[in-house]
Amino acid sequence: LEAGPCPEGLSPAWGSCRPGGRLDMSHGFVRHIRRNQIARYRRGKAKEKVKKRHTPAPARPKKPDQQVYHPCRRTETISGLEYEGSSESSSSTEPDQLSSGPALFCLEYEADSGKITSIVVHQDNDPDEVAEKVSAQNQLEPAMREALRQRVQEELEKRRVKR
Numbered sequence: 001l002e003a004g005p006c007p008e009g010l011s012p013a014w015g016s017c018r019p020g021g022r023l024d025m026s027h028g029f030v031r032h033i034r035r036n037q038i039a040r041y042r043r044g045k046a047k048e049k050v051k052k053r054h055t056p057a058p059a060r061p062k063k064p065d066q067q068v069y070h071p072c073r074r075t076e077t078i079s080g081l082e083y084e085g086s087s088e089s090s091s092s093t094e095p096d097q098l099s100s101g102p103a104l105f106c107l108e109y110e111a112d113s114g115k116i117t118s119i120v121v122h123q124d125n126d127p128d129e130v131a132e133k134v135s136a137q138n139q140l141e142p143a144m145r146e147a148l149r150q151r152v153q154e155e156l157e158k159r160r161v162k163r
Contacts, residue, residue: 072106072120101125104159107152111138123160127153 101123107130109117117137121130131149134140140148 072103072118105155107134109134109138109148121152121156123156125156127156 103120103122105121107119107121109119111117115138117134119130119133127149130152131145134148135145
């Protein structure tokens with residue numbers, strides 16, 4: 001830039017023209033930029049310092065504990081079954097004449113009182129005998145006994161087809 005008079009079109013907002021063509025730094029604009037940069041640097045350092053002090057919380061389990069279904073083992077005999085939630089003993093803990101053939105499923109009947117009757121149903125069991133055995137232990141009404149017999153029949157047919 002050349003030193004010289006200010007061009008005609010410039011207003012005082014552009015600053016005054018100085019001899020030698022140097023920029024006028026008296027406005028302090030660069031000083032503000034430097035101050036902002038230093039403040040940003042200090043904030044970043046303080047933020048990192050706080051981040052380092054923070055201790056992470058212990059990892060919590062991803063899923064809450066869920067109830068898990070544990071089916072009866074096929075190798076169990078009826079003599080090994082016990083009532084859950086009941087201290088009473090009944091004929092379901094004694095050996096059964098019904099057991100013949102491989103075990104298909106474990107039938108658990110919960111009465112209104114909360115008493116649970118467990119019986120292992122084998123391949124060759126008769127649904128009438130199974131329903132009669134459960135109803136004898138729980139004093140079932142005839143309609144309930146018939147519904148249980150039908151359900152045992154369905155389950156036996158379903159499992160016999162798979163084998």
